Amino acid sequence: MREFTVPAMATAPKVGGLADALYDHAAEDPDRVALARKDADGRWRDVTAGEFRDQVLALAKGLLAQGVRFGDRVALMSRTRYEWTLFDFALWSIGAQPVPVYPTSSAEQVHWMLHDAGVSAAIVEHEDHAMTVGSVVDRLPQLGRLWQLDAGAEAELTAAGAHLGDEVVHRHRMALTPDTVATVIYTSGTTGRPKGCVLTHANFMAEADNIVQRYEPVFHSRPDDEASTLLFLPLAHVFGRMVEVAAVRGRVKLGHQPDLSATALLPDLAAFRPSFILAVPYIFEKVFAAARRKAEAEGRLGPFEKAVEVAVRHAEATEHKAFGTGPGPGASLRVQHQFFDRLVYAKLRQALGGRCRHAMSGGSAMERRLGLFFDGAGMRIFEGYGLTESTAAATANPPEQTRFGTVGLPIPGTTVRIAEDGEVWLHGGQVFEGYLNDPGSTGRTLHDGWLATGDLGSLDEDGYLTLTGRKKEVLVTSGGKTVSPAALEERVRAHPLVAQCLVVGNDRPYVSALVTLDPEAVGHWLAMRQKPQLGPNDLVRDPDLETEIRRAVVAANTRVSQAESIRTFRILAAQFTEEHGMLTPSLKLRRKAIEKAYAVEIDALYRA
Numbered sequence: 001m002r003e004f005t006v007p008a009m010a011t012a013p014k015v016g017g018l019a020d021a022l023y024d025h026a027a028e029d030p031d032r033v034a035l036a037r038k039d040a041d042g043r044w045r046d047v048t049a050g051e052f053r054d055q056v057l058a059l060a061k062g063l064l065a066q067g068v069r070f071g072d073r074v075a076l077m078s079r080t081r082y083e084w085t086l087f088d089f090a091l092w093s094i095g096a097q098p099v100p101v102y103p104t105s106s107a108e109q110v111h112w113m114l115h116d117a118g119v120s121a122a123i124v125e126h127e128d129h130a131m132t133v134g135s136v137v138d139r140l141p142q143l144g145r146l147w148q149l150d151a152g153a154e155a156e157l158t159a160a161g162a163h164l165g166d167e168v169v170h171r172h173r174m175a176l177t178p179d180t181v182a183t184v185i186y187t188s189g190t191t192g193r194p195k196g197c198v199l200t201h202a203n204f205m206a207e208a209d210n211i212v213q214r215y216e217p218v219f220h221s222r223p224d225d226e227a228s229t230l231l232f233l234p235l236a237h238v239f240g241r242m243v244e245v246a247a248v249r250g251r252v253k254l255g256h257q258p259d260l261s262a263t264a265l266l267p268d269l270a271a272f273r274p275s276f277i278l279a280v281p282y283i284f285e286k287v288f289a290a291a292r293r294k295a296e297a298e299g300r301l302g303p304f305e306k307a308v309e310v311a312v313r314h315a316e317a318t319e320h321k322a323f324g325t326g327p328g329p330g331a332s333l334r335v336q337h338q339f340f341d342r343l344v345y346a347k348l349r350q351a352l353g354g355r356c357r358h359a360m361s362g363g364s365a366m367e368r369r370l371g372l373f374f375d376g377a378g379m380r381i382f383e384g385y386g387l388t389e390s391t392a393a394a395t396a397n398p399p400e401q402t403r404f405g406t407v408g409l410p411i412p413g414t415t416v417r418i419a420e421d422g423e424v425w426l427h428g429g430q431v432f433e434g435y436l437n438d439p440g441s442t443g444r445t446l447h448d449g450w451l452a453t454g455d456l457g458s459l460d461e462d463g464y465l466t467l468t469g470r471k472k473e474v475l476v477t478s479g480g481k482t483v484s485p486a487a488l489e490e491r492v493r494a495h496p497l498v499a500q501c502l503v504v505g506n507d508r509p510y511v512s513a514l515v516t517l518d519p520e521a522v523g524h525w526l527a528m529r530q531k532p533q534l535g536p537n538d539l540v541r542d543p544d545l546e547t548e549i550r551r552a553v554v555a556a557n558t559r560v561s562q563a564e565s566i567r568t569f570r571i572l573a574a575q576f577t578e579e580h581g582m583l584t585p586s587l588k589l590r591r592k593a594i595e596k597a598y599a600v601e602i603d604a605l606y607r608a
Contacts, residue, residue: 004463008413010209012429017176017201019056019092021249026053033226034248036255036272037082044255044271052086059090059154060169061161066121066145070095070172073117073184076236077101077110077133078125079258083149084235085244087123092182092201094172099184099196100236102585103129104578109194111136113186114143116196116437121145123153178202184436185238187388188584196436197238197388204245206429207391210412211242212250215382218358218399219252221275225355228253230274232260232283237586239362242392243278262290266351273353280363282587284370284381289496291348293524307344310336311376312369315404319372322401323462337376345377352379360384362393363586365467365486367494368405375404383407385467389451391430395465406464417450418459423471426451456484473591475506481563483511488556488566495552496521497545500576502594503566504602512605513569514598515549516576536573546571570601 025034030050039045047055068074074091076098078084091098099117101110103125110132114122120142124130130148137143147153182201186194219227229252233240247254255272257265260283269277295304313329314337320326329337349356359374359381366383374381384396385407395416397408410416414428431451434442445452456474457467469484476482485503492501492513499518505511517539526533529544539545549571557565576582582594595602 002459003415003417004410004459005415006410006412006463008206008210008429009213010206010412012202013178013205015177017092017095017173017178017180018182018204018245018249019089019173019176022049022053022056022089023173025049025248025251032251033253034251035082035085036228036253055086055154055158056089056093057166057169058158058161059086060093060172061164061166062157062159063090063096063161064094064168064172065161065164066157068094068096068121068145070175071097071181072121073097073099073119075099075101075114075117075119075122075133077103077105077122077129078149078235079103080231080233080235080240081125081149081256081258083154085248085254085256086154088235088241088244089248092176093169095176095180097181097183100186100241102234102236104585105132107132107135111139112193113196114140117184118142121147123147123149126150176201178205181433183241185236185241185388188586188588195438195441198433198436199238199391200433203391203430203432204242205249206413207242207393207411208246208249210414210429211393211396212246214412215360215396215399216250218380218382219250219276221355221357225275226253227251227276228255228272228274229276229278230255230257230269230272230353231278232257232265233278233280234585237363238388238392239278239280239386262286269351269353269356273355275355276358276360277352277356278360278362280587281361281366281370282364284359284361284366284374285493287348287351288370288373289518289521291344291351292496293521295344296528297524304344307340308373310340311345311374312372313376315372315375318375319402319404323403341378348377349379358382358399360393360396362386362396364588365407365490367490369494371404375402384411385455385465387451387453389432389445389453390426390428391432394426394428394430397464401462403460403462403464406460406466408465409463410465416459416463416465418457419452421471422456422458422468424453424455424457424465424467426453475503475511477505477511477563478507478509479563483560483564485511487559488513488564491556491559492552492566494555495549497525497548498552500589502576502589502591504595504605508606510567511564512602513553513566514572514594514601515552515569516572516574517545540571540573568605570605572598572601 026049032049033046034049034052035047036044037047088098178201183199184196186196231243257268295301317329321328361381362384371381382397384393386393394414395408395410417425427450454471456469457465469486488503489501500516502514553566582590
């Protein structure tokens with residue numbers, strides 16, 4: 001057993017709840033820009049701390065007038081948008097508990113979560129969501145109210161509470177204590193029915209306040225500029241929710257973007273110009289892949305690949321210097337780096353708004369080389385790790401000593417322990433209270449305040465955590481070889497043409513893989529080789545494409561022993577999607593569902 005602790009930097013509040021910060025900030029400096037909101041014409045408009053306070057207060061009065069009470073649970077089903085944050089803080093102002101629901105959830109998933117949480121009211125984004133809730137409302141006897149954002153819910157509730165005095169809200173707010181339940185967030189459910197994680201105001205305070213204290217300097221592109229971030233993570237996920245809370249508590253200007261497509265996100269990044277961003281590795285992979293395709297289309301792939309190599313070498317040399325194991329980039333490397341900064345790196349940073357110099361990444365593993373490239377290109381990505389049960393991040397790489405390929409040190413106030421079987425255990429103020437209505441699962445997960453994560457990992461001599469896989473996902477071949485699929489899958493996915501990879505081999509003689517393709521990357525690949533645009537079924541049989549994917553598999557196999565290596569693979573004509581039940585809303589693979597859906601293809605991999 002091995003463990004590592006980083007002492008807390010923030011003092012845990014003894015009174016109050018999450019909404020207090022916005023009221024305090026508005027009283028201290030009502031004219032400070034706190035958020036930005038898009039108007040009807042799509043232009044960003046600043047919202048001051050005083051304006052935000054007034055909107056939250058008016059909405060809180062409306063909720064009270066419409067029957068929402070202290071301790072009530074209210075579902076929120078929407079994409080990431082300004083109104084979500086408005087409703088979160090309005091509900092917290094009166095001691096109610098928001099229950100986030102992914103906007104892509106099916107009717108049965110919605111029914112399970114709303115029934116399990118016992119919600120008394122629901123806020124949805126648009127008519128489709130209202131119809132989803134409506135289709136199961138007859139099985140939700142406790143659900144009494146439904147509001148729709150796109151049908152004027154904010155104005156309707158504001159008008160409904162106009163006759164109430166502000167003191168009515170403040171009386172509710174003053175009754176809150178840090179150990180009051182703030183929210184119930186349902187897990188993605190990769191292996192079964194989602195479980196409701198009960199998170200308190202204290203959990204979010206411990207998480208957000210320690211992160212703000214530790215990382216506040218990197219929220220700025222320069223020491224004297226305004227800290228701002230554009231939130232495009234789903235607010236139904238704990239990562240996005242933590243960002244929302246930390247931005248308000250840390251006085252970071254916050255904007256919202258509901259659409260992750262490049263055509264929607266890139267113009268908003270350019271207009272909003274965040275000083276830092278928070279994302280999942282998928283976003284950074286897409287940015288890199290798009291830049292590479294653009295360079296190849298313009299006949300500049302050679303210089304681009306050279307720029308990548310220089311960035312990686314520069315970042316590695318900088319990393320060695322930070323840990324005292326090297327002198328840093330040499331003169332020749334610095335000259336090459338300066339040259340490519342003007343030619344390549346500056347354009348990449350400009351695509352992210354131009355001001356962004358730092359980012360935080362979580363949700364899944366990032367390939368070390370990708371992190372090194374972005375660092376060498378002038379944007380350091382701090383990779384971290386956490387769960388819904390730990391109110392998002394439990395570890396993160398520190399600014400001054402980032403060890404790429406790891407998920408960093410415990411955040412302040414957190415201890416990481418590696419159990420005898422290699423499982424990662426966590427302890428700290430952000431660890432949840434337990435699962436709603438599920439004492440059995442709580443007992444299996446919490447042990448005297450320690451959270452047994454189900455993830456496997458190791459701590460190095462400096463306390464940096466490296467993840468190696470999930471306990472439930474470890475494969476055991478018929479020959480008795482234990483294989484952790486995550487590292488292999490991550491390496492295969494590093495190839496530009498690969499969208500997803502699922503490694504299989506449990507109780508089989510060897511390890512195989514199912515591979516899906518990135519349509520945009522494949523379209524570009526075909527065009528650059530002057531090949532006809534093939535249909536999916538013809539495409540997967542293209543010998544040149546198979547050769548490309550084989551290269552990705554061979555590269556992945558260099559990281560493992562022969563017994564653990566991928567012997568054969570199958571390219572699939574369609575991607576794994578959430579709509580078909582193969583991905584969670586946070587884009588994690590539902591392994592059992594995929595293996596069941598592709599049982600014939602998997603069996604074929606093992607026929608002689």
